[in-house]
Amino acid sequence: MAxxxxxxxxxxxxxxxxEGESPLLYVDLHLVHEVTxxxxxxxLRLAGRRVRRPDLTLATMDHNVPTDDRPADDLAAAQLEAxxxxxxxxxVPLYATGSGREGIVHVIGPELGLSQPGLTIVCGDxxxxxxxxxxxxxIGIGTxxxxxxxATQTLPQRRPKTxxxxxxxSLPLGVTAKDAILGAIGRIGVAGAVGHVIExxxxxxxxxxxxxxxxxxxxSIEAGARAGMIAPDDTTFAYLExxxxxxxxxxxxxxxxxxxxxPSDPDATYDxxxxxxxxxxxxxxxxxxxxxxxxxxxxxxxxxxxxxxxxERDAAERALAYMALEPGTPIQEIEVDRVFIGSCxxxxxxxxxxxxxxxxxxxxxxRVRALVVPGSxxxxxxxxxxxxxxxxxxxxxxxxxxGCSMCLGMNPDILQPGERCASxxxxxxxxxxxxxxxxxxxxxxxxxxxxxAGHFVDVRELALEPVA
Amino acid sequence: MKxxxxxxxxxxxxxxxxxxxxxLIPKQFLKRIERTGFGEFLFYDWMQDDGFELRRPEAQGAAxxxxxxxxxxxxxxxxxxxxxxxxxxxxxxxxxxxxxFRTNSLKIGLLPVTLPEDDLRALMAEGSxxxxxxxxxxxxxxxxxFDFDAFDRRRLLEGLDDIGLTLRHEEEIAAFEAAHPSPxxxxxxx
Numbered sequence: 001m002a003x004x005x006x007x008x009x010x011x012x013x014x015x016x017x018x019e020g021e022s023p024l025l026y027v028d029l030h031l032v033h034e035v036t037x038x039x040x041x042x043x044l045r046l047a048g049r050r051v052r053r054p055d056l057t058l059a060t061m062d063h064n065v066p067t068d069d070r071p072a073d074d075l076a077a078a079q080l081e082a083x084x085x086x087x088x089x090x091x092v093p094l095y096a097t098g099s100g101r102e103g104i105v106h107v108i109g110p111e112l113g114l115s116q117p118g119l120t121i122v123c124g125d126x127x128x129x130x131x132x133x134x135x136x137x138x139i140g141i142g143t144x145x146x147x148x149x150x151a152t153q154t155l156p157q158r159r160p161k162t163x164x165x166x167x168x169x170s171l172p173l174g175v176t177a178k179d180a181i182l183g184a185i186g187r188i189g190v191a192g193a194v195g196h197v198i199e200x201x202x203x204x205x206x207x208x209x210x211x212x213x214x215x216x217x218x219x220s221i222e223a224g225a226r227a228g229m230i231a232p233d234d235t236t237f238a239y240l241e242x243x244x245x246x247x248x249x250x251x252x253x254x255x256x257x258x259x260x261x262x263p264s265d266p267d268a269t270y271d272x273x274x275x276x277x278x279x280x281x282x283x284x285x286x287x288x289x290x291x292x293x294x295x296x297x298x299x300x301x302x303x304x305x306x307x308x309x310x311x312e313r314d315a316a317e318r319a320l321a322y323m324a325l326e327p328g329t330p331i332q333e334i335e336v337d338r339v340f341i342g343s344c345x346x347x348x349x350x351x352x353x354x355x356x357x358x359x360x361x362x363x364x365x366x367r368v369r370a371l372v373v374p375g376s377x378x379x380x381x382x383x384x385x386x387x388x389x390x391x392x393x394x395x396x397x398x399x400x401x402x403g404c405s406m407c408l409g410m411n412p413d414i415l416q417p418g419e420r421c422a423s424x425x426x427x428x429x430x431x432x433x434x435x436x437x438x439x440x441x442x443x444x445x446x447x448x449x450x451x452x453a454g455h456f457v458d459v460r461e462l463a464l465e466p467v468a
Numbered sequence: 469m470k471x472x473x474x475x476x477x478x479x480x481x482x483x484x485x486x487x488x489x490x491x492l493i494p495k496q497f498l499k500r501i502e503r504t505g506f507g508e509f510l511f512y513d514w515m516q517d518d519g520f521e522l523r524r525p526e527a528q529g530a531a532x533x534x535x536x537x538x539x540x541x542x543x544x545x546x547x548x549x550x551x552x553x554x555x556x557x558x559x560x561x562x563x564x565x566x567x568x569f570r571t572n573s574l575k576i577g578l579l580p581v582t583l584p585e586d587d588l589r590a591l592m593a594e595g596s597x598x599x600x601x602x603x604x605x606x607x608x609x610x611x612x613x614f615d616f617d618a619f620d621r622r623r624l625l626e627g628l629d630d631i632g633l634t635l636r637h638e639e640e641i642a643a644f645e646a647a648h649p650s651p652x653x654x655x656x657x658x
Contacts, residue, residue, distance in 0.1 A: 012590035016640045021619045024637060026644055031653060036544065058654040064499065070628060075499035082501050093654045101657075114652055125545040140568055142546035144575035144630070152634045154641055158617070174495060190486055191538035194567060224541060226567055245652050253650065290486055290541075311485040320482075408543075409493045429490040429542060431513050452505070 002265035005231050006162050006197050007062035009137040009262070011452070012096045013022035013120045015154050022156035025387050028119040031105045031150050032059035034083040034091065034122030035410070040087040040147035054091040057420070059083060061097050062104045063410045067373050067400035090150070099223050103376020103402040104129035106344035110214065113243025117232035117259040119179060122149055125342045127426065128227075129220040133230035134215035134240065135262055136271050137197070158224045161271035165197040167204035169279035174460035176354070177212030178346060178448065182206060182284035184276055186294040193225035196272065199264065200230050204278055210239040211350035218345045221425055222291040226228055231263035283459055284429045285331050286441040288319030293428070295331060297446065297458045303327035322419075323438050338368040339451035340392045340419040340433070341397075341408035341444055346374030346424035351444040352383050356391045356422075358448035358462060365454030371398045371413065373405040397451070409434045421451040471627030476601040477531025481592050484549045487535060488542035489569060493551045502553045506547055507554030519581045526597030534592050537585070540569025549573045559602045562611065563588055574620050575630065579604060587612045606626040 003324050016024040026041025037059070044050070050056060053193040061083060072080060080097070087094040095101040101108065106127050109115040117135035122128060128353040132140035132386075141155065141381075149155055165188075169182055180224065185192070200222050205213065213230050215325030219302050230236075237256060240246045247255040282296035293316070295302065304316035304327065320327065325334070341347070341355050364370045374380035380402055384388055389399045406413040407425035415421055428439040442450065449459040497509040514520045521527060533546060533552070539562040540548060547550065549572040552560065559579040573580045579602065583591075602609045606622060607616055625629070634641075 015644045017470045018637070020622075021633070023596075024634060024640075026648070028650060036546070038545075039503045041502070043499070049631070053650075055653045056650055058657075075500075081500055089487050093657070095589050112657060114654065116651060121535065121652070124544060140544045142544050142548060142549070142568055142572035142575065144572065148631050151631050152641065153645075154634055154637075156630065156634065190541060192563060194538065194564060223543075223566075224566065244657050246653075247651060251651075264558065289486070289607050384612075408490075408495050410498065427488075427490070427542060429488045431494055432490050435494070435513055442631065450654055 004162055004268045004270065005135060005199055005229055005262055006137065009118055009120065010159065016392050022158050024154045025120060025157045027122050027149050027155055028056060029114055029121045031109055031121065031123035032057060032146070033062050033105050033125065035063045035081045035147055036143050037081060037086065038082045040150055041090065042089070043147040044150055049151045051090040051150045053093055053346050055310060056153060056288060057092040057150070059087050059092050060102050060105050060108055061247050063404045063408065065403040066407050066411050067403045072411070076411065100377050102300045103378065104344045104347065104404055106218065107348060107375035107379065109240070110134060110210070111243070111376055112269060113240050113246035116176065116240065118262050122155060126221040126309040127218050129225065130214050130218040130344055131208060132217040132220070132227050132229040133210060134236055135230060135259065137227055137229065138208050139227050162195045163193055163272040163274065164270040165198050166202040166273065166275040167200060167278055168202045168275060168417060169204065169277045171204055171278055172208065172281065174445065175281050175283055176443040176445065177208055177215040179281055179284045180278055182286065182291065182294045182441060183218045183224045183278070183281050185219065185292050186284070187276060188223055188274060189462050190222060190290045190292040191224045193220065193223040195229045196225050196227060198225045200228060205230055206233065207232065209350060210235060211305045211348045213344055215347065219442070222426060226297045284445050285456055287323065287325060287331070287429055288316065289322055289430050291426065291428060291441060293319055297331050297456060299331055300452040301325045301327055301331065325390045332458065334421045335455045336419070336450055337419045338415060339368055339447050340406040340421055340423040340425065341447050342373030342405050343369065343425035344375065345426040346444050347373060347379065350381050351424065352379070352388050355448040356388045357442040358445050358459065359395040359397070359452060360391050362395050362452045364451045367454050368451050370396065370451040371406060374402050375441045376402045380393040406433050408432060422447045422456065469627050469629060472558065472577050472579050472604055472624045474601065474603045474605065475531055476556065476599065477536050478529055479526035479532045479591070479598050479600050480522055480530035481596045482533060482535040483592060486538045486541055489540055489545050489548035490542055492540065492548035493545060496545055497546060503550060506551035507556070508609070510551040510555040521596065524596055526595065529556065529619065530596065531557060532561065532600055532602060533557050534588060535560065535562045537563040539565050541566035544568045546572040549576055549578050553578045557640060561588060565585035574624070577624060577627065579612060581609055581614050583609065583612065583614055
């Protein structure tokens with residue numbers, strides 16, 4: 001019978017299917033960070049349990065860490081210290097701040113070559129879906145499940161449904177993977193994929209580098225999906241080859257044989273198929289308080305009265321009140337105070353190059369405070385070797401150390417009440433970047449262009465060269 | 469986990485769609501390393517508004533939250549479920565839930581009930597403060613029945629420990645590991 005990529009990964013990881021219970025799925029890689037793990041380790045301690053497979057577990061520090069010279073606050077410091085202590089006690093490898101390999105957990109997994117095709121990957125973080133870009137089944141879990149995986153290396157999971165999301169056509173100049181996924185969420189809605197694993201397919205996906213594929217898979221959760229996946233191909237293999245944890249020599253050849261057998265059969269069926277043609281897609285800007293509330297940069301703030309569904313109308317009214325926006329306002333007339341380039345969505349080296357290409361030789365608008373936070377210590381080093389830090393700093397951006405930073409503002413990088421931010425992150429929820437802060441989600445090149453102009457601009461009018 | 473069988477209590481109505489876990493428990497409260505004490509921070513930002521639904525006198529002491537579709541979307545933070553439970557809620561009723569939030573709730577014995585929109589609307593029409601009985605054994609909420617996964621139902625009714633359940637399959641886990649040598653070793657990275 002024809003099978004999907006998801007079917008293959010799922011079926012090959014079933015440990016047990018007890019009668020009347022959820023199937024038990026084996027976990028190949030468990031990534032851990034400081035925020036969602038302390039209570040899980042404490043649970044193990046109370047029950048006298050150990051970490052079953054420390055060799056399949058890796059911890060890092062990302063959510064809380066300061067990205068400049070300010071110290072972590074007392075609570076954050078205590079949480080980071082707890083991770084240190086727990087990793088030591090339970091034998092879990094840790095890339096702590098300053099180790100040179102730390103970074104946002106979803107950036108370092110692929111970067112180290114740990115995230116590989118066909119693996120099952122979990123992490124106590126909803127953006128774990130990022131790792132699906134290499135053809136893994138990567139699921140975000142809560143703290144009780146973190147404890148479960150630490151103790152048993154398995155996870156009871158109900159089999160999700162499958163959705164094929166076909167992105168057809170080719171992305172117009174200046175339109176990026178971020179715009180494609182924002183546009184897709186705008187179309188299917190923030191609950192559009194609840195209960196499903198999305199497989200992204202189509203010409204657009206095939207043509208994207210791994211960074212763009214990760215951006216797309218990263219935001220699967222913003223459509224409610226359990227996970228997002230992309231079939232591995234030569235782009236995937238070229239990305240992984242030579243990375244620290246990637247197979248080597250004869251092992252590499254054997255891995256390639258396995259990985260090449262993973263993609264979905266052409267006649268495989270899905271519970272749902274959605275096709276989106278991107279040929280007419282424009283750069284996207286979010287106007288509201290969830291990632292489905294997006295509009296083209298050449299559009300206007302929508303009028304809640306135009307929404308037929310009462311719940312959507314009500315949500316739009318609330319969103320506009322929170323965002324302090326009037327219906328009908330052209331997007332390009334909206335002024336910003338802050339710009340944030342970073343997060344597990346858009347802080348890989350390719351994202352920084354995309355933004356740097358826009359700001360090179362230019363100056364940030366005097367009203368705007370702009371921040372670049374690399375996704376990992378490795379990305380930071382590479383960017384500095386390429387001179388991107390100097391490009392950003394010369395333009396007036398702050399160049400920071402790796403971390404989640406202003407994506408969720410657990411560290412000192414937060415918006416003040418009423419401040420408006422163009423952000424390359426993944427969530428524009430109320431207060432996400434700081435209480436009373438107003439977030440507009442955009443691509444790295446759009447964020448860069450907005451920093452220069454002080455208001456949203458259409459990056460296509462600046463982009464003379466194709467952006468990678 | 470605390471077992472859940474049946475509860476009778478007051479309802480609180482929060483008629484909003486897509487309530488995300490950032491609203492349920494803002495990030496500044498995720499730095500604690502304990503599992504308890506999150507209730508006072510539930511909906512922290514919204515609670516600052518005098519007109520917020522849960523601030524109304526009739527919503528005080530409520531055990532059952534009636535709310536809109538896709539409740540608990542967004543971040544995986546289990547702190548959201550802990551905060552609801554610590555605040556006093558035993559049941560959350562919505563037309564649909566964010567997947568991770570729903571799982572987190574099931575893990576801690578906070579009952580997530582999925583109810584068709586029309587039935588939920590009828591319950592919401594009674595307003596905050598109305599009394600309601602939720603019976604997991606009978607799978608009823610007031611006059612309505614609801615669907616519930618049989619395994620989850622048993623786990624909640626008996627308060628079973630998930631890890632304990634899984635460890636009954638130790639032999640199968642060990643056999644799987646023997647048959648599938650892992651392609652990675654995080655300790656060998658240096």
